[in-house]
Amino acid sequence: MQQSLTDLLGVRIPILNAPMTPQAGGALARAVGEAQAFGMLGFDEDEPEDAIAAQVAILTREPRVPFGIGLVAWVLERRPQLLDIAIAARPKFVSISFGDPAPYVGRLHAAGILAGSQVQNRKWAQTAIDAGVDILVAQGTEAGGHTGAVGTLPLLQIVLEMTDKPVIAAGGIATGRGFAAVIAAGAAGAWIGTPFLLAKEARNTQAARDRIAASDETQTIYTRVYDRVQKKAWPHEFGGRALRTPFVERWTDREDALTSDPEAASAFRPEEKIYAGQAVGLMHEVRPAAGIVREIYDAGVERLRAIRL
DSSP: OOOOHHHHHTOSSOEEEOOOTTTSOHHHHHHHHHTTSBEEEEOOTTOOHHHHHHHHHHHHSSSOOOEEEEEEHHHHHHOTHHHHHHHHTOOSEEEEESSOOHHHHHHHHHTTOEEEEEEOSHHHHHHHHHHTOSEEEEEOTTSSEEEOSSOHHHHHHHHHHHOSSOEEEESSOOSHHHHHHHHHHTOSEEEEOGGGGGBTTSSOOHHHHHHHHHOOTTSEEEESHHHHHTTOOOOTTOEEEEEOOHHHHHHTTOHHHHHTOHHHHTTOOGGGOOBOOGGGGGOOSOBOHHHHHHHHHHHHHHHHHHOOO
């Protein structure tokens, strides 16, 4: 019999916060863990090592709670020391996404750490399976931040047919109804990002919180503008879902023209870049992370119990 996700991760609730950077710092991951779900810490590609250490320290102080760390494959190629930092923190789980996790799985397993990967289509799911990961995260295009082009429900069905390993659903899950839907489809748990942007413990600004709370489901755009204007080395196939602004709407699908025009690029305001998913229209107020976990989980369990075929 397959071991449940909660048993693998050592928690009671099969909800993980997405390792959003910089929002998913130590305080958010710890609050999610203390709510008996699974907290994930995100390492930003440009974050200094001493700043990362400070966030890790929040999670490793006593009493410890189970936690995980999210890493990006192409960033590890440039900063291999991030894997050393992650292993030294002794997390339960490390997810390596947006590239092949194979070069790193062996070291994680040797350290007694579960390995996983977010996958965005059949090709990346097979890559993760061949790499020997323990857990896959089927990340649909509804998700905020960097993602692929396939919807969560089609992708989840594809990945579930490919493996008997635990598959976590990600993208567009923000309420008990969404949680119940993916669990009923066969997901082992839910990987949730956008609702935690309004968690009290998230690392973001009040201005960002205000914009997120005021947005609806039509106000996101899938774009590569921010990566190009900030000279980020994200692979082209992974665009980012963000809140719309006049700047990003003007230059989406015109990135070459933008980057060749210094005057146009100078109009970019970094504080206006807010990655968020299509579920943004479902949240409107800042709350403690524990309340977000409990509301989604309790309502989801209630929906699952009410199912009548």
